[in-house]
Amino acid sequence: MINNRKYDIIVVGGGHAGCEAASASAKLGSKVLLITMDINRVAQMSCNPAVGGIAKGQIVREIDALGGMMGKITDMSSLQFRMLNRSKGPAMWSPRAQCDKIKFSENWRIELQANQNISFWQGTAVELLVDNQKICGVKTEIGIEFYAEAVILTNGTFLNGLMHFGQNKMGGGRISEPASFGITEQLIGLGFTVGRMKTGTPPRLDKRTIDFTQLEEQRGEPGNQFSYYYSSKKLLSPLNCHITYTNEKVHSELEKGFKFSPMFDGTIKSLGPRYCPSIETKLIIFSEKNVHQLYLEPEGEDTIEYYLNGFSTSLPFEVQEAAIKFIPGLENARIVRPGYAIEYDFFDPTQLHHSLESKIVDSLFLAGQLNGTTGYEEAGAQGLIAGINAHHKINKIDPLVLSRNQAYIGVLIDDLVTKGVDEPYRMFTSRAEFRLILRQDNADDRLSPLGYELGLLPEVFYNRYKEKSELIEKILNQLSVISVRPEFINDFLLEFESAPLKQKTKLYNILSRPQVDFQQFLLRFPDVLKKLESIPADLYKEVIESVEIRIKYAGYINREFSAADKLKRLENIKIENKFDYDAILSLSTEAREKLKKINPKTIGQAHRIPGVSPNDINVLLVLMGR
Numbered sequence: 001m002i003n004n005r006k007y008d009i010i011v012v013g014g015g016h017a018g019c020e021a022a023s024a025s026a027k028l029g030s031k032v033l034l035i036t037m038d039i040n041r042v043a044q045m046s047c048n049p050a051v052g053g054i055a056k057g058q059i060v061r062e063i064d065a066l067g068g069m070m071g072k073i074t075d076m077s078s079l080q081f082r083m084l085n086r087s088k089g090p091a092m093w094s095p096r097a098q099c100d101k102i103k104f105s106e107n108w109r110i111e112l113q114a115n116q117n118i119s120f121w122q123g124t125a126v127e128l129l130v131d132n133q134k135i136c137g138v139k140t141e142i143g144i145e146f147y148a149e150a151v152i153l154t155n156g157t158f159l160n161g162l163m164h165f166g167q168n169k170m171g172g173g174r175i176s177e178p179a180s181f182g183i184t185e186q187l188i189g190l191g192f193t194v195g196r197m198k199t200g201t202p203p204r205l206d207k208r209t210i211d212f213t214q215l216e217e218q219r220g221e222p223g224n225q226f227s228y229y230y231s232s233k234k235l236l237s238p239l240n241c242h243i244t245y246t247n248e249k250v251h252s253e254l255e256k257g258f259k260f261s262p263m264f265d266g267t268i269k270s271l272g273p274r275y276c277p278s279i280e281t282k283l284i285i286f287s288e289k290n291v292h293q294l295y296l297e298p299e300g301e302d303t304i305e306y307y308l309n310g311f312s313t314s315l316p317f318e319v320q321e322a323a324i325k326f327i328p329g330l331e332n333a334r335i336v337r338p339g340y341a342i343e344y345d346f347f348d349p350t351q352l353h354h355s356l357e358s359k360i361v362d363s364l365f366l367a368g369q370l371n372g373t374t375g376y377e378e379a380g381a382q383g384l385i386a387g388i389n390a391h392h393k394i395n396k397i398d399p400l401v402l403s404r405n406q407a408y409i410g411v412l413i414d415d416l417v418t419k420g421v422d423e424p425y426r427m428f429t430s431r432a433e434f435r436l437i438l439r440q441d442n443a444d445d446r447l448s449p450l451g452y453e454l455g456l457l458p459e460v461f462y463n464r465y466k467e468k469s470e471l472i473e474k475i476l477n478q479l480s481v482i483s484v485r486p487e488f489i490n491d492f493l494l495e496f497e498s499a500p501l502k503q504k505t506k507l508y509n510i511l512s513r514p515q516v517d518f519q520q521f522l523l524r525f526p527d528v529l530k531k532l533e534s535i536p537a538d539l540y541k542e543v544i545e546s547v548e549i550r551i552k553y554a555g556y557i558n559r560e561f562s563a564a565d566k567l568k569r570l571e572n573i574k575i576e577n578k579f580d581y582d583a584i585l586s587l588s589t590e591a592r593e594k595l596k597k598i599n600p601k602t603i604g605q606a607h608r609i610p611g612v613s614p615n616d617i618n619v620l621l622v623l624m625g626r
């Protein structure tokens, strides 16, 4: 074995999953080799240059809280930050940033290069070196072999990637980049189940040919950021997004091209993301609608490319071109690159443990789009967990498994390995049972102690977290002991249409009223809370926001905590490898098959397997003497 080609961990693919994986395992101390097709395109934003959004924003906060990088890189590359869903309850608040795609990739590259534990190889992995169902390395397209104790595959949309531009088909992992061959076929040979999925992207337009005077402007919320810890010094100048709409003329031009659509003529057979349909699919599904909203989003400071969000399509270029001319503001718009669809291989994620290690090949981890997910955030989260767990595996440390009430990342991985996927999986708040616990404002509270314990979150950040957490507790305590007299506060309450007090009342109870705004209260009575004076300026906003949420939603949050406790009881009943399911005839046939395939670790996990009924769970509990 050649020593200078031997590493602890090899990461194949420098996308969003691969970058987080390499960064995490290297920070924990492993010697990592990142093999990727093009070093200049690490963490390339294949589709929309935006990070976050509903439920995805929470995932990025969780990555950051654990000591991952996506939040920091996003802040450094952000052109516009918005908190979505502010008009709804705090469980739904979701940060989203429009990014400069060139800076995003560049910043990731700088981050990875700064880590001496990471080596790079620009090339394509075509074969895994497997000895007796245990991974031992990777072979590249020019026959060079690299060796490692663990390998993390993060090939994204590249495995047997096939792009569709109308009737034209072309092999590729995304536009202008080759597909990856060999790995799928080898893994099938080793016993893996593989499927096909599809995704698509809209055309990019030349900014210089867009008439912005006709468009509605969408401004950001300056002064916000994703990361709890890294304050980006190199902020980019803000850029706005714009809104426009389709109309009947646009639809009629698109419909003329339907006969050439690979989506409708049976060429594309695989399933795409249901929540993010192409414009042609929207015209069919929502045939009663004659208007669809579109967003024009800048792709960077130094590029003329604009992303036409909402107009993903694989119709022929000529059809895209003709239809766009009828969109207000785009009458003279030139397309820089056409929209297209791509089909690619994914591996059934029920073949993975919660650690993201494969059940079939020892020390082989899979993360990102190739597990049937879609989105940078879902990929980054899996990369982080696979990176940590590959390091743990080779150092004989127990794997890190986040629970469903601890993080969206826990929900994501549990869903993947327990339920599998039949369409590209993206995170939604509705997938989490405990979404009031899994808020964007408290990801640090949920995960930063763990990130520090793992050795990923630096001490200085952990200390910042502790300071914030202690301040929140102290303020909540003060509010529960300070009472105010009616004459002190009634004018204020009446102003906010809240019933006046008749007797002395605790501030906590007053602030829990839905009409009473904490920020307004502090403006009016700045001297009431002594602790406020000691809040450092950079923590003030976060502390006040958390205090307000905890007071206003205390009832709901406590209810979720007790429901989570009940679930924990089921999670604590271990069953892995305890049963020969084929022999338990009182289980339904479907339950027998599913339980055998997934081999759940706990009754809690068994309970979540589709096809396993409460009756089947009772059978298992009875057999276990419970």
Ligand SMILES: Cc1cc2nc3c(=O)[nH]c(=O)nc-3n(C[C@H](O)[C@H](O)[C@H](O)COP(=O)(O)OP(=O)(O)OC[C@H]3O[C@@H](n4cnc5c(N)ncnc54)[C@H](O)[C@@H]3O)c2cc1C
Pocket: 012, 013, 014, 015, 016, 017, 018, 035, 036, 037, 038, 041, 042, 043, 044, 045, 046, 047, 048, 123, 124, 125, 126, 154, 155, 156, 157, 158, 159, 173, 174, 175, 180, 181, 183, 199, 200, 201, 276, 340, 341, 342, 367, 368, 369, 370, 373, 374, 375, 376, 379, 380, 426
């Ligand atoms: C056309 C298109 C449209 C999309 N639309 C959407 C959308 O609407 N919404 C959404 O959420 N997501 C969309 N995505 C998906 C999004 O890009 C992915 O979810 C995300 O990039 C996945 O990250 P990843 O790290 O798993 O893989 P990727 O970002 O795809 O990265 C894979 C990396 O692996 C490298 N690689 C692959 N094979 C090899 C090999 N054999 N050897 C060495 N290196 C290799 C590649 O060069 C690349 O750097 C779209 C993707 C494409 C291509």
